[in-house]
Amino acid sequence: IQTWVRTYVERYYPNANLIRADTELQAWYSESINVGHADHRDAEWWPELSTVDDLVSVLTTIVWLASAQHAALNFGQYPYGGYVPNRPPLMRRLIPDESDPEFASFLEDPQKYFFSSMPSLLQTTKFMAVVDTLSTHSPDEEYIGERQQPSIWTGDAEIVDAFYGFSAEIGRxxxxxxxxxxxxSRRNRCGAGVLPYELLAPSSEPGVTCRGVPNSVSI
Incomplete structure (x- = not known):
């Protein structure tokens, strides 16, 4: 991602002066900090936006968050949480303290107590439906490294070639x-009863597949 972003940025901003002089770019970054993150606007850790490296870093972070990181966190939700006892969205009872009258029943049958704390059937069904929707790829999903018309999405031939290089790297x-x-030898992802790690596999079929990295977050 960083290599692709750097190629793109350096094509249109070959030096730092152009970045500092771009009022729209600076206004966008200022709004991101002061409006989008108003509660942290005065934090000292905000990076500057005055050099090519600064812009590459900011854009790489945004692309990473909206594509690969989101995919790794999002598209495994249903296989993991679709069975609600595995990851309940809420619990209707607290684990009792030793002084609690329910502590004895908790010790007597912890599993029964756990199931009695689970969400209601209606709550469970709603949660399953939401997680299923969030984890589903649409049939027309565009994945990282893909475009419907990769050769003509921009009139800049150099950038088109760079995108093909990026796409090839994603395939690799x-x-x-x-x-x-x-x-x-990788026993955490290969062997009997072990699921392969595919959350960051770039491509996917439609549906709930527990893999695939779309170009961006859709919600």
């Missing part, structure tokens, strides 16, 4: 993930 990464998933 997917093959590397598949290779590691077949490696029997």
């Amino acid at each position: 990464i997917e093959k590397e993930i598949e290779k590691r998933n077949r490696d029997p």
